[in-house]
Amino acid sequence: MKSPVAASRRTANRPSSVSQRSTVERDSWRFRILWGVTILIFVLVLGRAFLLQVVQHKFLQAKADAMVLSVDTIPAHRGMLLDRFGTPLAISTPLTTLWLDPKEYLQQKAEMEDTQAKLRKDPNSKSLKLKLPKTNFDLGALALAVGIDPNQLNAQIQSKPRSRYLSLKRQMRPEDADVVMSRKFQSVYKQTDYQRYYPQAQPNAQILGLTNRAGKGIEGLEANFDEALTGHDGKMRVMHDKQGNRIKDVDLIESERPGEDVKLSIDGRIQYIMYRELAASGIANNARSATAVALDPQTGEVLAMASWPSYNPNDPDGLNNKDAMRNRAVIDSFEPGSTMKPFTISAALESGKYQPYTQVNTSPGSLTIAGHTIHDHGNNGMLDLKGIIVKSSNVGAAKIALSLPSNTLPLFYERIGFGKKTTLGFPGESRGLILPEKLWNPAEVATMSYGYGINVSLIQLAQGYATIAAGGVQHPVTLRKVEGTAPGKRLFDEKIASEVITMMEGVTAPGGTAKQAAIPGYRVAGKTGTAHKLRPDGRGYSETEYRGLFVGLAPASHPRIVIAVVVENPVGQYYGGLVAAPIFAKIMTESLRLMNVPMDKSLAVDKKAGK
Secondary structure (H helix, E strand, O other), X not given: OOOHHHHHHHHHHOOOOOOOOOOHHHHHHXXXXXXXXHHHHHHHHHHXXXXXXXXXHHHHHHHHHHHHEEXXXXXXXXXXXXXXXXXXXXXXXXXXXEEEOXXXXXXXXXXXXXXXXXXXXXXXOHHHHHHOOOOEOOHHHHHHHHOOOHHHHHHHHHHOOOOOOEEEEEEEOHHHHHHHHOOOEOOEEEXXXXXXXXXXXXXXXXXXXXXXXXXXXXOHHHHHOHHHHHOEOEEEEEEEOOOOOEEEEEEEEEOOEOXXXXXXXXXXXXXXXXXXXXXXXXXXXXXXXEEEEEEEOOOOEEEEEEEEOOOOOOOXXXXXXXXXXXXXXXXXXXXXXXXXXXXXXXXXXXXXXXOOOOOEEOXXXXXXXXXXXXXXXXXXXXXXXXXXXXXXXXXXXXXXXXHOOOOHHHHHHHHHOOOOOOOOOOOOOOOOEEOOHHHOOHHHHHHHHOOOOEEEOHHHHHHHHHHHHOOOEEOOOEXXXXXXXXXXXXXXXXXXXXXXXXXXXXOOOOOOOOHHHOEOOEOOEEEEEEEEEEOOOOOOEEEEEEEEEEEEEEOOOOOOEEEEEEXXXXXXXXXXXXXXXXXXXXXXXXXXXXXXXXXXOOHHHHHHOOO
């Protein structure tokens, strides 16, 4: 039997199976670690909150806003072009463009198909049902709704899966676009654009010009007044959902400023009549073109300016004929022929060497200068200055020019405005041509006296006659309505202008070259011109191609309207008195009536003269 002492010793040497009781002193390092970790986590959380809420607040707010907010452009309404009475000649109508976001569409479609697959496994899941989009993914229905080929639409989306813009249909009526949008097609959006519309299209086409798809003026007055017409776009901040659908307008950043309306000097009624008569005569004479300009000589305002053939700017297919798009009255220049003789006579009167009754011997109807022979239509013998204009004597005009210093006629032409652009500021305007001073030899000066060797535009020619009509005072030509007193500059004496007008009245009287320009009840003054056209190769003048002109004013006692007409390449009859003068008479007759201009001649006198 073992003794108790031995048992006690064995017990004392055996390891204890029970842990010693923990004390604060023994386990303090554990508390320090725990509190250290807790404080560190708190500091990290606090620092992260500071970083997000203070340091990166603006950046994160911007990122969040970008996910739900965007800035839309509010297009400014383009101003109207109005005639002098406020009738719209060019207006902007709101149209809608529908477009699709292919990338967004494919992403949303993939999410929708994934949700549908999960629903097939768990049909009763309410959360999955809530994820299903409420939009229409049917591309076939979308294509039919906008009138395009479904296969083509699908091919376009698949070919550019990362694209953010695919035009579906442009220039839709807003009400038609709203019908499509009401069907909630996925990723389909709309934007409002403005299409330019021209109520009186062909008569005004070349003068008004047109705009591009962006609404910027690129031709004619649309380009000339583009800055005033354009206005300034506005900006709106809008909120949209996950699918990009617009939910609401948040706030207006900047209001749009509509463009200004521009009131033109054009009289829409005269413009229509002018184009109608140009078209009728151009077709009847099988001409290449017919162009006319009407001016108010007392203000310089362009009352009408038209050319045939024209085009329809409302029809995109009409923009292929570039020749018809040219404003010939301003852009084209040509040799004006005998319509320059009134200016030659004016220069002669101003020189003091000639009086209206001065006689000039035009026999035998021809004149040779430096190997070049000038011809008249027959031998007119002795002619006074009126006779030279009435008979349209080239020989008489040349002899007058040669009797003056060589620079007299060219400088007088330049003073009137030939050889330089007018004040119209029309895009592409021609300055015409007067030969340089070193070429002012006798042959060239003689040729210039009857309208060859010089190039002018129709607007320059009309401006020159308007200066005569205004008593020697030239008012800057303008396409904007003049308010108040028009500025003017005297270029030559009023007496000279009056004498030349009296001489030109004989042109429309019996025995003159333009009897068809006469108008019952009105004294009409004017001058014909019939010019051979240069051959295409530049080697002399054609014997088969002509230019017929007539420029006139009425009433001669107090001119209110000047009209210049040119017909290019008429077939058959080609004299200015036969092809251009009748156009002048029809336009002038209607214009005087519309403007309520009093008659200045008894109708009985016209009946007695057999008119």
